[in-house]
Amino acid sequence: MTTTTAAIRLTQYASGGGCACKVPPGELDKVLGDLPMSRAGGDLLVGVDAGDDGAAVRIEGGRALIATADFFTPVVDDAYDWGRIAATNALSDVYAMGGTPVVGVNLLCWPRDRIPFELAAEVLRGGAEVCRAAGSFLAGGHSIDDPEPKYGVAVTGLADPERLLRNDAGVAGVPLTLTKPLGLGVLNNRHKATGEIFGEAIEVMTTLNREASQAALGAGVVCATDVTGFGLLGHLLKLCRASGVSAEIDARAVPYVEGAREALAAGFVPGGSRRNLDWVRPHLASTVSDDELVLLADAQTSGGLLIAGEVPGHPVIGRLVPKADALISVA
Structure with missing residues (x-):
């Protein structure tokens, strides 16, 4: 830094x-x-x-x-x-x-x-x-x-029109894979306020999602989205709505860019991240803290792919489940 x-x-x-x-x-x-x-x-x-x-x-x-x-x-x-x-x-x-x-x-x-x-x-x-x-x-x-x-x-x-990755093709029972760490929004907000440079964040934001996309297609995946301005929770909500399913997220499995939690603790939260959480909250069941939810809703720039399927080399952070009252559950 x-x-x-x-x-x-x-x-x-x-x-x-x-x-x-x-x-x-x-x-x-x-x-x-x-x-x-x-x-x-x-x-x-x-x-x-x-x-x-x-x-x-x-x-x-x-x-x-x-x-x-x-x-x-x-x-x-x-x-x-x-x-x-x-x-x-x-x-x-x-x-x-x-x-x-x-x-x-x-x-x-x-x-x-x-x-x-x-x-x-x-x-x-x-x-x-x-x-x-x-x-x-x-x-x-x-x-x-x-x-x-x-x-x-x-x-x-x-x-290939028969092999598109779509929001509406998710099915219950498949794992959710995330290909880049979160926390880019709070770190970029800290950079704007202080001038501090976060090298890992820049590396993450300039890494193409090409290999992750190819790996998903190779694994037979049909449902994916990228995680950008609406945060992980926002983009996942869109996917769940389109596919008619719900999702469970294991907050402990979600990776973060170095310094993201410190930036959150210091108050460098973009307004977009809080708006994302406000939008998702009516559809959310959670046993984690609001700070954790803010990070899960953090507005990402050039984030990774959220893939309905398992892709080797990337963490599984949850799964799709049959549709329930809460479209997203976080524990």
């Missing part, structure tokens, strides 16, 4: 940070539920119905096209690292659907009169290097002059 000496701290130009800036899930559900053209049917294999990570459309050649977009305000002060994190996070939506990213386009909002545009070039360089490592093209995009910096990527990928 070190402290940044950068002359310009990008996180200070944003009201929030990373995926903690998402619109609260309850509000989003109400808006999306009224959209008439976005529900699955015909060649639209996956729409907004189940809260999946991207849209999937059947195309010629026996393939499915996956489309998604993700962007957010700075989660770290280093421009290059922010670009890498944002691109990794955007690509994750394709991996979470069981797909392979093919091409992305940049989405850049930049306050030209407040932050040198040379730093925007570093953000774009970080995004380009991650897409190159993923084997995906990154070609062009769109930029606007904006009071608050934001960056991300709109990604198009391909998948």
